[in-house]
Amino acid sequence: MNVQLDLGAVFSEWPLLLKGIFLTTFMIVVSGALGVLLGCVLAWMSSQNRGAQRAIASLYIEVLRNTPFIVQLFFIFFGLPSLGIKLSPLAASMLAMTINLSAYSAEILRAGIESIPKGQLQAAKSLALKPLQTYTNIVLPQAFKNTWPALVSQIVIVMLGSSVCAQISTEELSYAANLIQSRNFRAFEAFFVATVAYLVLSLIVRSFLDRVIAKLIFKDTHG
Amino acid sequence: MVEFSLWDILRNLLLAARWTVLLSLIAFAGGALVGSLLLLARLSRKRPLEWFCAIYVKLFQGTPLLMQLFLIYFGMALIGVETTPWSAAVIALTLYSSAFLSEIWRGCIKSIPKGQWQAADSLALGFFDQLRYVIGPQAIKISIAPTVGFMVQAIKATALASVIGFVELTKAGTMISNATFKPFVVFTCVGALYFSLCYPISWYSKRVELKYSLKH
Numbered sequence: 001m002n003v004q005l006d007l008g009a010v011f012s013e014w015p016l017l018l019k020g021i022f023l024t025t026f027m028i029v030v031s032g033a034l035g036v037l038l039g040c041v042l043a044w045m046s047s048q049n050r051g052a053q054r055a056i057a058s059l060y061i062e063v064l065r066n067t068p069f070i071v072q073l074f075f076i077f078f079g080l081p082s083l084g085i086k087l088s089p090l091a092a093s094m095l096a097m098t099i100n101l102s103a104y105s106a107e108i109l110r111a112g113i114e115s116i117p118k119g120q121l122q123a124a125k126s127l128a129l130k131p132l133q134t135y136t137n138i139v140l141p142q143a144f145k146n147t148w149p150a151l152v153s154q155i156v157i158v159m160l161g162s163s164v165c166a167q168i169s170t171e172e173l174s175y176a177a178n179l180i181q182s183r184n185f186r187a188f189e190a191f192f193v194a195t196v197a198y199l200v201l202s203l204i205v206r207s208f209l210d211r212v213i214a215k216l217i218f219k220d221t222h223g
Numbered sequence: 224m225v226e227f228s229l230w231d232i233l234r235n236l237l238l239a240a241r242w243t244v245l246l247s248l249i250a251f252a253g254g255a256l257v258g259s260l261l262l263l264a265r266l267s268r269k270r271p272l273e274w275f276c277a278i279y280v281k282l283f284q285g286t287p288l289l290m291q292l293f294l295i296y297f298g299m300a301l302i303g304v305e306t307t308p309w310s311a312a313v314i315a316l317t318l319y320s321s322a323f324l325s326e327i328w329r330g331c332i333k334s335i336p337k338g339q340w341q342a343a344d345s346l347a348l349g350f351f352d353q354l355r356y357v358i359g360p361q362a363i364k365i366s367i368a369p370t371v372g373f374m375v376q377a378i379k380a381t382a383l384a385s386v387i388g389f390v391e392l393t394k395a396g397t398m399i400s401n402a403t404f405k406p407f408v409v410f411t412c413v414g415a416l417y418f419s420l421c422y423p424i425s426w427y428s429k430r431v432e433l434k435y436s437l438k439h
Contacts, residue, residue: 003301066375066421067414068382071393075414078406156285163287167386174289187297195290202285 010189013180020176021197023090027172028159028205031094035101035158036151042106043143044135047113057106064103070164072096077168093165093172101158108150112143145218152209156202163198173197227403233412239395240416246391247378249313254320254377261325266332266354276325283322289383291315296387312384320377327373331366332358368432375421375428382417392416 010017045057064072077092087095116139124134144151166175177194181187265276283291295318296311335358343353385394396413400406 062422062425063414063418066379066425067417068379068393070382070385071396071410071414071417074393074397074400074406075410078400079410080407082405082407160285160287163289164383164386174287177290177293188294188301191290191293191297195286195294198287198290199282199285 005189005192006186007189007193009184009186010180010193013176013183016176016180017173017193017197020171020173020194021201023171024159024162024173024198024201027090027094027097027162027165027170028155031097031101031158031162032155035098036105036155038098038102039105039109040140042102043109043113044132046106046110047135047139061103061106064100065107069096069100069161070167072100073164073168089165089168089170092168093162093170096165097158097162100161101154104154104158105151108147108154109140109143112147113139115146116142141218148210148214148218152206155209156206159205160198160202163194173201227399227405229408229412232399232403232405232409235399236392236395236409236412236416239390240392240420242389242391243378243381243393243417244420246312246316246381246384246389247374250316250320250381251374251377253313253317254324257317257321258324258328261321262328262332265325265329266350280322280326283319284326288315288319288380289386291319292383292387308384308387308389311387312381312389316377316380316384319380320373323373323376324370327369328362328366331362331369334365335361364435368428368435371424371428371431375424378421378424379417 042057042061045053046061048054073093073096076096077087077089080087080092120138120142121134124138129137162172163174165172166178169175173194174191177190181190184190261276261279264272267273292311292315295315296306296308299306299311299314339357339361340353343357348356381391382393384391385397388394390398392413396409400409403409
């Protein structure tokens with residue numbers, strides 16, 4: 001058995017790889033922020049006592065959590081045009097990532113919200129804060145702090161999942177690997193390099209969220 | 224042109240869904256088997272083994288499943304083993320599940336108070352007896368909810384096997400959608416089928432979790 005790996009053939013296509021890495025990063029930065037934001041709104045809806053709001057939020061969350069990301073992506077990219085909603089591959093990918101992340105982060109935040117002591121809410125009420133003020137100023141900061149590690153993991157999972165977006169020809173990292181292997185027939189090497197790049201990206205995203213963003217968000221919360 | 228009715232679409236998708244179910248079951252069972260071996264290695268208190276497992280888990284959790292599928296699919300061909308989408312999918316999903324399951328179970332075992340291990344030690348039980356009689360029974364109770372929850376993740380993960388050409392529910396959806404020009408209907412049905420597979424399991428997992436947390 002004689003296996004020869006030719007990584008040089010892959011690295012010689014570095015501009016493609018770099019472009020792919022850039023797009024994958026761009027997608028997760030935008031979808032990560034929007035997804036968590038939407039997750040906050042959903043968590044707010046499902047923490048309400050109003051039946052309708054709560055039902056809508058939980059239907060949305062359960063449907064997205066119990067179907068594969070690739071099917072959501074195909075539904076948005078191939079299915080929605082028949083309703084007159086035509087999206088570019090990049091827009092469809094980012095929309096799919098955003099709604100997927102929003103459902104998971106809503107569920108994570110909801111667990112964080114439930115763990116907040118009742119006294120906090122009573123204290124907020126006694127200060128005459130409105131429900132929405134209580135949510136954004138009292139509940140959400142604490143929920144974020146309690147669930148931050150889980151949120152970070154979920155954002156990384158969505159980034160890794162975005163490798164599927166090449167299937168609708170979004171030109172992200174795995175698309176670059178696919179393009180390279182179609183040029184030089186070095187399939188294993190191309191996907192190996194892309195895999196290592198994903199691993200490094202996931203480490204960078206994780207430490208960026210843990211060190212930089214966490215400090216920004218939690219700088220004025222105590223405890 | 225042959226006209227596809229909604230029933231035709233649904234019937235064909237249901238036929239393909241059998242492969243999704245089969246692949247999920249195999250991946251889950253294989254993952255549980257390999258995962259338990261990894262777990263034992265991780266608990267063995269031998270540094271090299273612990274390191275190996277930690278790196279194994281990090282690698283599988285830190286890279287996309289799609290890339291793992293491709294690497295196994297093309298890697299097997301590279302070392303001269305004949306690959307089919309089916310075998311590559313089974314191997315990749317088994318390894319992927321084993322990493323997650325071993326990590327879930329390790330967490331459950333870690334959550335058992337240290338005193339339990341020490342008590343078992345003081346009873347002069349060996350490592351396997353400690354696991355079997357003292358730690359295991361407690362850890363298994365905690366592990367049911369997350370393990371069942373992972374089953375949902377395993378089912379959803381099988382959808383990626385469609386990318387390397389294995390005809391399961393998602394691939395069948397793509398093919399039928401190409402044949403009928405009704406992507407909206409087809410992918411709604413595909414989504415609904417995944418939902419009807421996954422939701423009962425999610426619901427059960429949540430119920431078990433709730434039951435457990437109420438007891439404590």
